[in-house]
Amino acid sequence: MATAVDVAGLVDRARDGEPRAVARLISLVEQGSAQLPLVAAALAPFTGNAQVIGLTGAPGVGKSTSTNALVRAFRAEGKRVAVIAVDPSSPFSGGALLGDRVRMGDHATDPGVFIRSMATRGHLGGLSSATPQALRVLDAAGFDVILVETVGVGQSEVEIVALADTTLVLLAPGMGDGIQAAKAGILEIADVFVVNKADRDGADQTARDLKYMISLGRRDREGPSWRVPVVKTVAARMEGLDRVVEAIAEHRSWMAEHGELAERRLRRAGAEIEAIAVERVRTRFGPVDQLAKRVVEGELDPFAAAEQLISGNLRP
Numbered sequence: 001m002a003t004a005v006d007v008a009g010l011v012d013r014a015r016d017g018e019p020r021a022v023a024r025l026i027s028l029v030e031q032g033s034a035q036l037p038l039v040a041a042a043l044a045p046f047t048g049n050a051q052v053i054g055l056t057g058a059p060g061v062g063k064s065t066s067t068n069a070l071v072r073a074f075r076a077e078g079k080r081v082a083v084i085a086v087d088p089s090s091p092f093s094g095g096a097l098l099g100d101r102v103r104m105g106d107h108a109t110d111p112g113v114f115i116r117s118m119a120t121r122g123h124l125g126g127l128s129s130a131t132p133q134a135l136r137v138l139d140a141a142g143f144d145v146i147l148v149e150t151v152g153v154g155q156s157e158v159e160i161v162a163l164a165d166t167t168l169v170l171l172a173p174g175m176g177d178g179i180q181a182a183k184a185g186i187l188e189i190a191d192v193f194v195v196n197k198a199d200r201d202g203a204d205q206t207a208r209d210l211k212y213m214i215s216l217g218r219r220d221r222e223g224p225s226w227r228v229p230v231v232k233t234v235a236a237r238m239e240g241l242d243r244v245v246e247a248i249a250e251h252r253s254w255m256a257e258h259g260e261l262a263e264r265r266l267r268r269a270g271a272e273i274e275a276i277a278v279e280r281v282r283t284r285f286g287p288v289d290q291l292a293k294r295v296v297e298g299e300l301d302p303f304a305a306a307e308q309l310i311s312g313n314l315r316p
Contacts, residue, residue, distance in 0.1 A: 005035055011042040014141045019114055022141050026116055029133040040133065046140035048265070050082075053248060054164030056150040056189075061172040062196040066235040066244075067149045071113055073241045079144035082114040084134055086150055114143065132163060132272045161189040162271050165264060166251050168244070170194045171210070173202035190228055192247045198232035198240065207232055226254050285309055 005028065013021035028039055053070070055063050067083060074081045118130060131148065138146050150160050161167050169190035193214075195207050210230045229247045233240030255261035291305040300308075 005033070007035055007038045007042050011039070011046075011140065014137065015046060017111070017142065019111075022114055022137060023116065025137045025141075026118075026130075026134045029137060030118065030130045032130075036133070040136065043136050043140040046142075047136050048139065050135075050139040050143050050146050051248075051252065052135060052139075052146045052148065052163060052165045054148045054150065054160035054167040055170060056160050056167065057170035061170040062235050063149050063170055066168075066170060066194065066196055066233065067147050069233075069235040069238050069241045070147060070244065072238070073245050074145050075110065075112055077245075080112045080142060082138040082141075082143040082146045083116070084131060084138070084146065084148045085115065085117045086131065086148070114138065114141075132268070132275070135163065162268060165255070165261060166191045166248050168192045168194050168248075170196050171206060172197045173200040173206050191226065191251050192244065193228060193230040194244060195230060195232045196235050199234050203232055224258055226251060226260075281309065285312070 005024075010021050010025055014025055025039060025043075028035060033039070055067055055070075057063055064085070067085070071081050071083060116134065118134065135146060135148070148160060148164060167189050169192070171193065172195070193210050195203055195210070197203070198207075207230050214228050214230070229250075231240055231243045231247055233244060235241065252261065255264070288305070288309060291300065291309060294300040295302055295305050
């Protein structure tokens with residue numbers, strides 16, 4: 001039987017900046033603790049202040065190096081920074097492989113930085129299913145900026161847009177052109193494009209391809225729309241990071257001016273509620289195997305089966 005946790009005490013300590021308390025709260029989230037509703041209720045009054053920035057892109061473009069550089073840039077501004085680095089799951093233990101923690105060792109002793117690796121555990125979309133609640137923990141703990149680095153799984157990695165205020169999409173020369181970016185669906189989710197490793201051949205061409213693809217997309221839009229900037233960086237040498245930080249600030253100002261920030265956060269809360277409700281239905285009624293069998297055998301149609309599931313009136 002799980003030991004009860006002093007949730008109120010943990011939240012108070014997390015808000016006082018105690019890393020162990022923050023880590024313990026995130027662990028409760030990852031474990032799907034029975035006390036999770038209590039944790040969420042205790043955190044709710046203190047959320048809604050952090051700026052959430054997502055970083056996504058194919059493996060090898062330098063997401064971890066860029067995250068490391070952004071932490072340094074935001075810390076130079078005096079901001080408290082948290083990082084959720086979503087790692088692929090180990091095929092043996094199911095835990096995070098911790099590759100990103102290794103790369104971000106520069107900040108291990110900085111009390112203004114909190115880094116947490118989370119395993120995908122089979123969850124698609126480049127994130128862990130526990131990420132939304134982990135964001136709430138870090139937000140309530142008073143972090144000014146939360147960086148969410150996705151696992152880098154390719155074309156399914158668009159889930160980050162539902163969580164972030166600003167989404168950075170990273171590319172690198174020699175890893176696909178603008179057409180590949182369009183095929184992957186990332187043109188639609190990027191608020192800022194970052195062409196990293198810009199000291200390599202082909203960086204200028206990659207930037208030109210992106211700008212051209214963006215210009216084509218803008219022609220189909222009505223009303224005010226954010227002009228997605230393309231920024232070239234060499235994150236390993238901190239080159240171009242000031243422009244990335246500037247672009248993030250400009251995007252936040254644009255969203256606030258046009259009501260987009262509030263709209264994104266409403267969508268985020270709605271998606272979170274929906275996910276929790278679906279999980280509750282699963283937990284309450286278990287697998288739908290029997291209903292599925294009746295649908296296959298023609299005894300029920302899928303709509304009637306869904307109605308039975310929702311109403312709880314499951315007939316044999």
